[in-house]
Amino acid sequence: xxxxxxxxxxxxxxxGDLARGIRLAMESDAxxxxxxxxxxxxxxxxxxxxxxxxxxVHGPGRPFAWVSDPPFEHDVPHRVPDxxxxxxxxxxxxxxxxxxxxxxxxxxxxxxDAAGRI
Numbered sequence: 001x002x003x004x005x006x007x008x009x010x011x012x013x014x015x016g017d018l019a020r021g022i023r024l025a026m027e028s029d030a031x032x033x034x035x036x037x038x039x040x041x042x043x044x045x046x047x048x049x050x051x052x053x054x055x056x057v058h059g060p061g062r063p064f065a066w067v068s069d070p071p072f073e074h075d076v077p078h079r080v081p082d083x084x085x086x087x088x089x090x091x092x093x094x095x096x097x098x099x100x101x102x103x104x105x106x107x108x109x110x111x112x113d114a115a116g117r118i
Contacts, residue, residue, distance in 0.1 A: 004071030006047025009078045013039045014096035024090045031090060037081035040094040049098070056102050 021038030025031040047066070054064045086092040112118045 001067045008046045009043045014101045017094040021092045036086040039081045041083045043080045
C-alpha cells in the first residue's frame, strides 16, 4: 500500500552519511551560523522505492503489485533539497546508494522481526 499514486519524489539519505555531514558542519569554522541540506541529491519516486524493496525481499521472479491509498491532504509531490552549499562549504557529498541502504536495513528488519522486537 502506498499513500498516493507513488509519483511523489523524495531523496532517501543514509544515516551514516548524515552523521558525517553533521560532524563536518560542527567542525567547520565556515559553518558557524549557517544551515545546510545534508542529503543525497538523488531523487527517487515512492513507487520506485517500493519496487526496489519488493525486488530485494522477493527476488526477480515474483510480480510486483501495489495499491494506491488516498494521499495525505497536503503531501508535497516533489521534495528535492539543494545540496550545493554543503558540497561547496563543507566538501560534503553522500556516498551510500539507496540500494546499499536497503542491503543493510532489510536484514536488520528481518532479524528484529524474528526476535519479536518489531
